[in-house]
Amino acid sequence: xxxxxxxxxxxxxxxxxxxxxxxxxxxxxxxxxxxxxxxxxxxxxxxxxxxxxxxxxxxxxxxxxxxxxxxxxxxxxxxxxxxxxxxxxxxxxxxxxxxxxxxxxxxxxxxxxxxxxxxxxxxxxxxxxxxxxxxxxxxxxxxxxxxxxxxxxxxxxxxxxxxxxxxxxxxxxxxxx
Numbered sequence: 001x002x003x004x005x006x007x008x009x010x011x012x013x014x015x016x017x018x019x020x021x022x023x024x025x026x027x028x029x030x031x032x033x034x035x036x037x038x039x040x041x042x043x044x045x046x047x048x049x050x051x052x053x054x055x056x057x058x059x060x061x062x063x064x065x066x067x068x069x070x071x072x073x074x075x076x077x078x079x080x081x082x083x084x085x086x087x088x089x090x091x092x093x094x095x096x097x098x099x100x101x102x103x104x105x106x107x108x109x110x111x112x113x114x115x116x117x118x119x120x121x122x123x124x125x126x127x128x129x130x131x132x133x134x135x136x137x138x139x140x141x142x143x144x145x146x147x148x149x150x151x152x153x154x155x156x157x158x159x160x161x162x163x164x165x166x167x168x169x170x171x172x173x174x175x176x177x
Contacts, residue, residue, distance in 0.1 A: 024176060040054045048088075062163070067099075069153075074092065076088065088137075094132070124160050126162060127157065128156050128159070129156055
């Protein structure tokens, strides 16, 4: 109970020291269930409501590969009612492409047909659409210009479908004002 009280007091103190949640550009790292790599976010307006995000990631699907994702974003600020932590809800949609080189004798990138793994047996390029739902927290202390984001990103590949359809991740970005 004492730890919880100290944590709540610290969060309240950080919230009171807040100078605003606005920034224009952020660059950092993303660690995800399947895709991990570099992430970049840029806003087009002064109130951080419309922006774009690009992720270049190494993917752990099948025998590894690379993905490039681009999103159009809408960001909505809100606070958790009980402890008043300022968060941003980020919703977006976009496109991705992936490259999966063949690395083993058994195939490499694969699809699921009738519950069975069917390898493509060649280097594969994928193209698909993505959606993203994110919760973002910007550290409200001027000395630490960071954002922390958790995300859920469902996707659908319409060229060379793969075995997966959803990714979860955590990002840390350094932000520029």
